[in-house]
Amino acid sequence: MRPSTVAIFIISVGAGLGAAGCGEPEDGDDDVVTGPTWYRDVAPLLAEHCMTCHSDGGIAPFSMESYEVAAPAAAMMLEAVESGAMPPWDAESADDCSPRHAWKDDMRLSASEIQLLRDWIATGKQEGTAAEIPEPPSLALDRVSHTATPSTPYTTTGSADEFICFILDPGVTRLSWLTGVEVVPGNPKVVHHVVLVGYRAGAALDADIAANGIGRPFECNGGVLTREDTFLMGVWTPGSQPFETPGDLGLPVPAGTKVLMQMHYHPGGATTNLPDASTVNLRLETSRPINTYTITAVGNAATTPTLLSGPGDRTGTPEFRIPAGATNHVESMRFPLSGLPAGKFRLFAAYPHMHYIGVELSVQVEHPLNGGGVDRECLVNVPRWNFDWQRTYQYDAPIAALPAISNGDTLIVRCSYDNSLANPFVRRALEEAGLVEPIDVRLGEESLDEMCLGIFGIVVEPTP
Numbered sequence: 001m002r003p004s005t006v007a008i009f010i011i012s013v014g015a016g017l018g019a020a021g022c023g024e025p026e027d028g029d030d031d032v033v034t035g036p037t038w039y040r041d042v043a044p045l046l047a048e049h050c051m052t053c054h055s056d057g058g059i060a061p062f063s064m065e066s067y068e069v070a071a072p073a074a075a076m077m078l079e080a081v082e083s084g085a086m087p088p089w090d091a092e093s094a095d096d097c098s099p100r101h102a103w104k105d106d107m108r109l110s111a112s113e114i115q116l117l118r119d120w121i122a123t124g125k126q127e128g129t130a131a132e133i134p135e136p137p138s139l140a141l142d143r144v145s146h147t148a149t150p151s152t153p154y155t156t157t158g159s160a161d162e163f164i165c166f167i168l169d170p171g172v173t174r175l176s177w178l179t180g181v182e183v184v185p186g187n188p189k190v191v192h193h194v195v196l197v198g199y200r201a202g203a204a205l206d207a208d209i210a211a212n213g214i215g216r217p218f219e220c221n222g223g224v225l226t227r228e229d230t231f232l233m234g235v236w237t238p239g240s241q242p243f244e245t246p247g248d249l250g251l252p253v254p255a256g257t258k259v260l261m262q263m264h265y266h267p268g269g270a271t272t273n274l275p276d277a278s279t280v281n282l283r284l285e286t287s288r289p290i291n292t293y294t295i296t297a298v299g300n301a302a303t304t305p306t307l308l309s310g311p312g313d314r315t316g317t318p319e320f321r322i323p324a325g326a327t328n329h330v331e332s333m334r335f336p337l338s339g340l341p342a343g344k345f346r347l348f349a350a351y352p353h354m355h356y357i358g359v360e361l362s363v364q365v366e367h368p369l370n371g372g373g374v375d376r377e378c379l380v381n382v383p384r385w386n387f388d389w390q391r392t393y394q395y396d397a398p399i400a401a402l403p404a405i406s407n408g409d410t411l412i413v414r415c416s417y418d419n420s421l422a423n424p425f426v427r428r429a430l431e432e433a434g435l436v437e438p439i440d441v442r443l444g445e446e447s448l449d450e451m452c453l454g455i456f457g458i459v460v461e462p463t464p
């Protein structure tokens with residue numbers, strides 16, 4: 001992995017609809033008689049926030065579509081919601097880092113919605129009068145213009161997660177602008193997440209096609225994001241809304257671009273390990289939108305001065321090394337911005353990225369103040385990283401109100417890691433690598449290397 005700022009990539013996916021009003025639960029004794037019911041209150045709430053995954057054929061282990069299944073699981077559901085484990089949504093505000101804007105398509109339940117679930121349980125999980133349960137939010141991208149799918153499906157086996165790539169040809173014959181992306185999993189039971197990388201025409205692409213063919217599976221554990229001539233198009237997560245840009249904003253995609261699709265497969269046993277051929281749908285516009293965007297990553301600093309000293313340094317010089325067994329190991333980096341065109345660059349999407357050992361990640365920006373000192377702004381904060389649920393978060397704000405960076409600002413990226421056997425992801429990574437004890441972990445692209453990246457979608461035209 002190259003040090004310092006890795007230019008290029010990402011974007012993707014939003015998720016379930018935002019919190020919809022769900023009447024405040026009554027309090028007091030009346031609850032026993034008039035408390036919430038399954039059909040009237042609870043099922044519509046779960047349809048909106050949970051059933052994009054917890055439905056028949058969805059990725060989640062159980063369906064919530066019937067009272068008979070959901071009612072006995074109610075306490076477990078409440079616990080998962082209260083603990084923040086469900087729905088999967090890792091970008092959270094904390095006292096020391098809280099972004100200015102809410103996130104678009106935030107799947108999480110509001111406090112009053114959680115209270116509704118609590119009240120339903122407390123009042124005996126009443127079924128109420130049978131009624132149709134609303135459909136979960138549609139996850140289909142509209143106005144799809146280009147589509148591509150593997151010619152040779154892949155069947156995942158064994159118990160270890162697998163990373164498999166396909167080079168796909170969506171048939172981009174002229175310069176176009178990407179405004180929406182989705183993946184339709186062929187076998188939703190095993191597709192855990194998908195990274196879509198645009199691969200520009202050229203010698204590297206030709207060599208890759210000669211080696212791997214088009215539409216055929218090949219192993220590609222790592223390296224997808226940092227290949228030459230590539231740019232991130234999207235990251236797809238199960239149960240999420242398709243990625244769509246806000247307003248008139250598009251990513252330029254040159255003629256001849258192919259899509260490198262990296263599948264993260266999570267094998268589930270003989271009954272679910274059926275062949276997968278997932279489809280990529282793109283919405284490419286043929287006229288240039290008012291604004292274009294680019295994707296830039298900040299982080300992954302390997303050396304001073306951007307990498308700051310930390311606990312693993314052995315020689316007095318900053319070193320990105322997470323010692324075997326370290327439980328609260330921090331790597332911090334500072335990237336002063338200079339040499340950008342004048343004006344402010346607006347950030348509209350954030351995609352935090354680490355590997356298995358990561359625990360926390362935050363990206364902040366320091367804006368210098370006129371009279372001296374700095375104003376610190378939180379761009380994204382992930383207090384509990386979960387490798388399985390990485391995704392792109394979009395700020396819910398018009399372009400003019402988005403967080404901005406400009407010359408003179410400093411980006412601060414901070415990651416913490418738990419490289420001990422207490423971290424279930426360490427156990428999983430070691431098992432996949434055929435190891436039993438943690439090893440020293442360094443910056444790199446393989447599963448047992450680490451990263452510390454904030455990847456951002458940036459509106460290209462600076463604003464005054």
Ligand code: HEC
Nearest residue numbers: 049050053059060061076077080081085086087088238239
């Ligand atoms: C984006 C897909 C998705 C959404 C949305 C989702 N779940 Fe899950 N859920 C899963 C998956 C997958 C699992 C299996 C464990 C895992 O992979 O984390 C799971 C597991 C669970 C479990 C088992 C215990 C646990 O914590 O692992 C409960 C309970 C649960 N979900 C409740 C909910 C509730 C309640 C909602 C809505 C408020 C919800 N889930 C929304 C995908 C989802």
